[in-house]
Amino acid sequence: MDLSSFEMDNSVSCRLASQIPDVCRTEDCCLGIDEAGRGPVLGPMVYGICFCPVSRKEKLKELKVADSKTLTEAERERLFQKLDESRNYVGWALQILSPNTISTSMLQRTKYNLNALSHDTAIALVQYALDNGVQLKEVYVDTVGPAEKYQEKLSQRFPGIEVTVKPKADSLFPIVSAASICAKVARDRVVKGWKFNEDLGDVDPDYGSGYPNDPKTKAWLLKYLDPVFGYPQFVRFSWSTAQTLMDSKAVPVHWDDDEEDGEKAAQRQNNKSMLSYFSASAGGNDQSQTHKTHRFFTERRLRSLNTL
Template identity: 55%
Template sequence: MQKIDDLETLRSFLASKDNTVNNVYFSDVPQVCKDFPCILGIDEAGRGPVLGPMVYGTAFCPLNEATLPDSLGCADSKALNEESRDVIFSKICANRKMGWGVEVIAPNSICNSMLSRQKYSLNQVSMDAAINLIKMALKGGVNLSHVYVDTVGPPEKYQAYLKSLFPNVGVTVAKKADSTFPIVSAASICAKVTRDYALKGWGFGEGLQAGHEEFGSGYPGDPNTKKFLQNYRDPVFGYPHLVRFSWSTASEALKEAYHVDWEENEEVIPIGNTSITEFFKMTKNRGARSLHDFFTTRCLSRKVEF
């Protein structure tokens, strides 16, 4: 977990990180949030786009300062322009009665979950991120009294699930929580600002030179996003890690790519009377072989399944 305390640090840090893995960033926890009962809000940004990460955000402050997010101008991030969100986020960072945190969920992490053999829905990915943020706040010493969460799926079921995990904390899960509870609005802004700068500073491990202005907002209806999906589609290997390849927008576009028949690996590991210990040693060594530069330069890795 990386501690971030201002907008410029967040911006430069996001530009330096590996975009293919999930990352969690938290501010310092103000002492008042350790000494007094606190409320905490959770919301996300980037659930629907075909490009870029989904970001879950949280914000917290003392219960007796519940109007503080309002006084800083916090509102549903979707109702604010980018400049306003940046200004409010900077105010949240500077205020010593509030703290915040985000989890940046990489596009390939989302897709690998959704396309795994055991289906792992986007709702479950979202819930896990929310749970992780609550745990991180508690671990950081936040004196947590009540949690407010913008729902995914039926709010009653989600609320009961969270309550079972955190029985000593009050839980409210509601639709449109980001426009109902100011502390959730603050979380929404933290999530949205983080996603915006994660996109702007995106580093392509595949070596592409595309800038943010080329792929736009990442939403399927954005003309720049559509153009990016057309121009940066490899006929064999598909898309760079920026693209959520499990989205129908991407999978439809990939229908025009080459069809590839993958031959089975000719190397057969003999089992016979081999002990289970020796078997796993052999498969481990087999999976550890170095890859040709052709694959490593394209950010491809070998996955061994048993």
């Protein structure tokens, strides 16, 4: 599993995939879908698919694949190696959704919650398999939201494919267990090898499980909260845990009334408007001040604009 493409820019989503076994292009296949890292406030969420010929899906039982949550990290790594060694009839694909992708999606103006993001990611992965010639006849999915509605949605999107959506599918269907293992192995490796683009010095790697109710995770979030710019991109800043800490510990921000022009309001209060900081660096009227752009903007590849 080569994670270099994601590590080059861990602020965006990234797809990884194995080679498509030749047999999957000629025989009817089954495909399982599962995710890893839905709940944590730290790190990415990874969606995975695994597929193989229907005639060989019982072979997955011989590999003793199981729900990744019931396995140790070493067991998951060992089973992923077995799946990789079975590449002549097993294929997989992953979508790594960075914390930044998750949070910016959820906080955009048009409502786009985590369930919708999960559904769209799963659909895109199934479509990827079809586009690459996998002869899908059966799809098994661990449910996100009401199982019946999700199953109906997938069945309408992929007519001619038998779709089964069930809670705990990762413990019921070996092909979903295999997808679960692929997704969890990828997330574990990404989190363990996370490269911080922010200048944080020697980052404390002891952030616990990454789940909001973990005391170690809460302590880590408090330690690395910048009072002005918030969190590094390792953190899902849309999570209520992160927002609560920012509200209580970060510098408060006052937004002028939308009905009053921001420039005029700033002048009335003898303050500089937020816009003035951008216009100056973009070649605006105020050229007397020179200042270095804060790393928050350079790390996110943000730049000033003269016009909208």
